[in-house]
Amino acid sequence: MHNHCINKLLNLEDVIVKKIVHADSSVKVFLETKPTEQICPCCKNPTKQIHDYRYQTIKDLPLQEKNCYLVLKKRRYRCSCGKRFLETYSFLPRYFQRTTRLTAFIASKLHDTTNLSSVADRANVSPYTVGRILDSISFERPTLGEAISIDEFKGNANSEKYQCIIVDPIKHRVLDIIPDRKQATLAHYFYSIPKKERYRVKYFCCDMWQQYVDLAKIYFPNAQIITDKYHFIRQTSWAIENIRIRLQKTMSANLRKYYKRSHSLILQRYSTLNKEQKEACDLMLLYNDDLRKAHYLKEKFFDICHNPKYSEQRIDFFDWIKEAESSGIEEFEKCAATYRHWSKEILNAFKYKFISNGPTEGFNNKIKVLKRISYGIRNFKRFRTRILLVTN
Ligand SMILES: [Zn+2]
Numbered sequence: 001m002h003n004h005c006i007n008k009l010l011n012l013e014d015v016i017v018k019k020i021v022h023a024d025s026s027v028k029v030f031l032e033t034k035p036t037e038q039i040c041p042c043c044k045n046p047t048k049q050i051h052d053y054r055y056q057t058i059k060d061l062p063l064q065e066k067n068c069y070l071v072l073k074k075r076r077y078r079c080s081c082g083k084r085f086l087e088t089y090s091f092l093p094r095y096f097q098r099t100t101r102l103t104a105f106i107a108s109k110l111h112d113t114t115n116l117s118s119v120a121d122r123a124n125v126s127p128y129t130v131g132r133i134l135d136s137i138s139f140e141r142p143t144l145g146e147a148i149s150i151d152e153f154k155g156n157a158n159s160e161k162y163q164c165i166i167v168d169p170i171k172h173r174v175l176d177i178i179p180d181r182k183q184a185t186l187a188h189y190f191y192s193i194p195k196k197e198r199y200r201v202k203y204f205c206c207d208m209w210q211q212y213v214d215l216a217k218i219y220f221p222n223a224q225i226i227t228d229k230y231h232f233i234r235q236t237s238w239a240i241e242n243i244r245i246r247l248q249k250t251m252s253a254n255l256r257k258y259y260k261r262s263h264s265l266i267l268q269r270y271s272t273l274n275k276e277q278k279e280a281c282d283l284m285l286l287y288n289d290d291l292r293k294a295h296y297l298k299e300k301f302f303d304i305c306h307n308p309k310y311s312e313q314r315i316d317f318f319d320w321i322k323e324a325e326s327s328g329i330e331e332f333e334k335c336a337a338t339y340r341h342w343s344k345e346i347l348n349a350f351k352y353k354f355i356s357n358g359p360t361e362g363f364n365n366k367i368k369v370l371k372r373i374s375y376g377i378r379n380f381k382r383f384r385t386r387i388l389l390v391t392n
Contacts, residue, residue: 006020010029011101012031012070012091013090013091014033014034014090015031015032015033016031016032016033016034017029017030017031018030018031018032018073022066023066025066025067026066026067026068026069027063027064027066027067027068027069028057028068028069028070028071029060029063029068029069029070029071030071030073031070031071031072031073032072032073032075033073033075033087033089035048035050035075036048038077038085038087040077040079040081040083040085041083041085042079042081042083042085043079043081043083045079045080045081047077047078047079047080048077049077049078049079049080050075050076050077050078051076051077051078051084052076053073053074053075053076054073054074054076055071055072055073055074056071056072056074056097057069057070057071057072057097058070058071058072058092058096058097058098058099059097059098059099059102059123059124059125060098060099060101060102061099061101061102061105062122062123062124067124068124070099072089072092074086074087075087098125098129102123102125103133105123106119106123106125106129106130106133107133107137109122109123110130110133110134110137110385110386110389111389111390112390113366113369113370113373113390114373115373115374116130116131116134116374131382134382134385134386135381135382135385137385137389138385139384139385139388139389141175141176141193142168142173142175143197144168144175144193144197144198144200144201145168145170145171145201146170146200146201146202146203147168147169147170147201147202147203147204147205147355148166148167148168148169148175148201148203148204148205148220149166149167149168149169149204149205149206149228149355149356149357149359149360150164150165150166150167150204150205150206150212151164151165151167151206151207151228151357151360151364152164152165152181153165153364153367153368155177155367155371155383156371156378157179157378157379157380157383158179158378158379158380159378160179160180160380162180162181163177163178163179163180163181163380163383164177164178164180164181164186165177165178165360165363165364165367165387166178167357167359167360167363169203169205169355169356169357169358169359169360170354170355172359173391173392174363174387174388174391174392176189176384176388177383177384177387177388179380179384181211183211183214183215186211186212186215187215187218187219190215190218190219190220191219193219198219198220199220199221199222200222201220201222201223202222202223202224203223203224203226203352203355204216204220204223204224204225204226205225205226205227205228205355205356205357206225206226206227206228206357207227207228207231207357208227208231208232208338208342208345213225213345224348224351224352225344225345225348226345226348226349226352226355226356227342227345227346227348227349228349228356228357229305229349229356229357229358230356230357230358230361231357232338232339232342232346232349233301233302233305235335235338235339236297236298236301236302236335237267237298238331238335239294239298239329239331239332239334239335240266240267240291240294240295240297240298240331241263241267242331243290243291243294243329243331244259244263244266244291246331247259247287247288247290247291248260255287259284262280262281262284265277265280265281265284266281266284266285266291266295267298269299269302270295270299281295290329293327293329294329294331294332297320297323297324297327297332300320300323301320303316304316304317304320305350308353310350310351313347313350314347314350317339317343317346317347317350318343320336320339321336321339321340321343324336324339325337325340363387363391366387366390366391367387367391370386370387370390374386
């Protein structure tokens with residue numbers, strides 16, 4: 001093969017390939033460069049005087065699925081000022097033992113949901129090197145859009161159980177990861193965002209945690225605060241689940257087993273059940289007045305949530321609260337009290353249907369996978385960078 005073809009194949013500029021040696025698991029490519037006039041780094045005068053040569057072995061991208069080493073015959077020049085200096089190469093940063101493109105390859109692999117060891121294996125470097133490349137990547141927070149949503153997840157990084165994830169729910173993008181969910185940490189973080197940017201935010205979506213709402217009111221004064229759908233609907237599901245569990249305790253062992261096994265029939269939307277399931281569900285509800293009433297309230301609440309008309313939702317929602325409050329069922333009275341307390345934010349969820357923590361759930365699943373395959377990432381900074389790389 002002509003040398004320029006080999007060069008094309010290797011995609012390295014201005015090198016002369018002297019020989020290529022294949023071993024079972026590696027390829028060695030022996031290279032040198034043409035001598036050229038050099039500028040002395042000391043006195044800035046040109047020189048062509050060659051002092052000596054030395055060989056350096058450099059790791060490069062895998063070639064034909066083998067580890068690839070470039071054996072470079074490095075030239076040292078001598079200047080009239082007495083300075084001796086090495087030639088520079090476009091593909092090799094000074095003092096490095098791997099090519100620029102191998103570093104870029106490793107950095108690109110960090111976008112995949114894989115752990116550092118497997119990236120290291122693929123690139124024929126140590127996990128330590130991959131870690132250092134990861135540390136060198138800094139991820140700047142992108143500019144805020146019209147909406148943000150915040151939620152926590154169990155990350156266990158830097159000995160904090162929970163980390164916060166901030167997402168743009170409209171653009172479906174992870175904006176940042178916060179080391180914990182403490183008020184002071186979050187306040188400090190939001191405060192660091194320029195006022196102009198924060199004041200542009202129109203929607204702030206979160207769960208029913210007072211702290212988030214308090215922060216939103218201070219730092220995002222122009223935003224509508226929205227309770228995430230999943231988080232408030234869950235209250236109704238919990239209420240009916242708790243009733244079932246309460247009732248089960250008074251049942252015979254056989255009946256208890258049956259209710260436990262079939263509990264999802266009560267939780268699922270009645271209209272999605274098949275004929276057989278509907279009959280089984282009816283039978284379960286027949287047994288107890290509380291459960292039957294609870295099921296009716298649950299179905300009604302789900303109907304309200306799915307109604308596309310906000311004006312109707314608003315009226316039905318308050319009617320529902322009244323009905324639940326006077327239901328005589330403790331679990332639903334409690335649920336109604338929560339809904340009344342959060343009514344403004346829940347109604348906002350009905351009003352601004354396009355905003356929810358839904359996208360966050362998807363990202364949280366990716367984080368879970370990342371955590372599992374990395375055997376937990378203890379170092380928060382690395383964890384944050386990995387999440388941002390994997391999700392963006
Ligand atoms: Zn010089």
